[in-house]
Amino acid sequence: MNGTEPDPRFTLANERxxxxxLSTSLALCAGGVAMAAVADDVFVPWARTVLSVMLVALAALAAGMAYxxxxxxQRALRNQAPLPPPALAAVFGYGVAAVAVVALVLILMTV
Known part of the structure; x- marks a missing residue:
């Protein structure tokens, strides 16, 4: 990578x-697998599948975009340029919120 070596604290914060x-991706994937394994009488099968697919898709996106x-x-730090905007933050925020809303509706429907 070109540019000057940034302060190690910034490099390590970027690494964290x-x-x-990656940890978030693993948690989302585990949630998707857990949702797929929920007992048949808890949610209708298509709803479990939709929630599972949404969670695992978010997991794949998080893992794929992490590097x-x-x-x-790191490039911006080395070139002392502005940091890129967190473009995917909205996708994850709204994605997890959508999963939560669908799960909440399904829970309320079974009560």
Missing amino acids: TFLTW PRWRNI
Whole structure:
């Protein structure tokens, strides 16, 4: 990578953020697998499948975008340029919120 070596604290903070994206991805994937394994009498099968697919898709997106995000931030740090905006933050925020709303509706329907 071109540019000057940034302050190690910033590089390490960027690395911690990268690892957090991977941890988030793992948690979303585990949630998707857990949703798929829910007993048949809890939710209708298509709803479990939709929730599972949404969670695992968010997990794949988080894992797939973690390294490019780390690389872009590291490049900006080295070139003393503005940091790139968190473009996927809205996708994850709204995605997890959508999963929560669908799960809440399904829970209320079974009560």
